[in-house]
Amino acid sequence: MPEETVRSLSVDGLRYSYRVLRRTGPDTGPHTEPVVVLGGALQGMLGWPQMDGRLGPVANVVTADLPGMGSAAPLPPGPSADILCAAVTRIIDDLGVPRVNLFGFSYGAALAFRCAQHNPGRIARLMLGGVPAHITEAQRAHWQCATDRLAAGDREGFATLVTEALMCLDPDRYVARRDLAYRYVRRSMLHAVEHSPHAADSMFRSLGDRPDFSGGLSGVPALVFTGEHDTVTSAERQRAFAATIRGSRFTTIRDADHWVVLEKADEVAELVLRFFTDRPLEPAGYLSAVPHQSHPGVRPRP
Incomplete structure (x- = not known):
């Protein structure tokens, strides 16, 4: 080992x-x-x-x-x-x-x-x-909606919106293991906000910080x-x-x-x-x- x-x-x-x-x-x-x-x-x-x-x-x-x-x-x-x-x-x-x-x-x-x-x-x-390297205002609005759901206690809605923001769901573009990845990412997001004391703060910070x-x-x-x-x-x-x-x-x-x-x-x-x-x-x-x-x-x- x-x-x-x-x-x-x-x-x-x-x-x-x-x-x-x-x-x-x-x-x-x-x-x-x-x-x-x-x-x-x-x-x-x-x-x-x-x-x-x-x-x-x-x-x-x-x-x-x-x-x-x-x-x-x-x-x-x-x-x-x-x-x-x-x-x-x-x-x-x-x-x-x-x-x-x-x-x-x-x-x-x-x-x-x-x-x-x-x-x-x-x-x-x-x-x-x-x-x-480039995040649009529309993307930021989507993230804000997700963090608003989290602030309101809707963890399920938060996990769904975050997963949608991070994945390509366009059926005309093939992504390997898309369904498996979607389930894994959503489950991971939900687990994080339920078990990590700082998950919500991390999400708010990632929205507010603008990486340079x-x-x-x-x-x-x-x-x-x-x-x-x-x-x-x-x-x-x-x-x-x-x-x-x-x-x-x-x-x-x-x-x-x-x-x-x-x-x-x-x-x-x-x-x-x-x-x-x-x-x-x-x-x-x-x-x-x-x-x-x-x-x-x-x-x-x-």
Whole structure:
């Protein structure tokens, strides 16, 4: 059994914790820097089993309940990006390593990008998925309706509206495992608001905070990926964001939407493994040799 450790930290007086799953491969085998995984607003340290399984042989896998998430202390009112970025930096310091690989998905992509901007020397490689680089006012209105349902005590209605906001339900666009993903996401949202003391606050905060994806980035190898049918932020807009990161690469994954990490879990985990271990992406059909261009296994973008 892999060795698992949970450590407690604090930042600005806020208690939180992170989990390390120790690398299972031999000391003489291939390995890479620890992989720190940052997920969505309601995704905590136990939500990434596919990463544990695929990355475990080559890296320590690090997940966290950051302030305002899971069992951690609630965040104070006001902007939280600096606090969360400091919390991630504390994790890197506590690991005792000079650099980590950083994976950010959805809400976590904004945090990962900000951390890389603030501390590029601490990030060996950066991978961002389902990047919410552009949110429309209509989307914000939908989210507001969902949080209003939650405030009124309608958890079922909240879970339904949030799930609808995060998935492509257009029958003319094929999404693998759509029905299964819908049920899983809705059930997860409902479970979170029923069992996490901070779930409601996290949802209100994710609505109120406007993640900043401006400013660009250089000096950090980066890969941005998305499901081709992502309806939170389109693949085209995510590719435009990727172009602000010098030397980055971009790909879309076929037959998936914003929940690509669930609908195409094996493909995403393999892509993460290859990128973080500097293995070629092109032979596996994951990425074209041309930066910011989709691969076969993925639908080309004009």
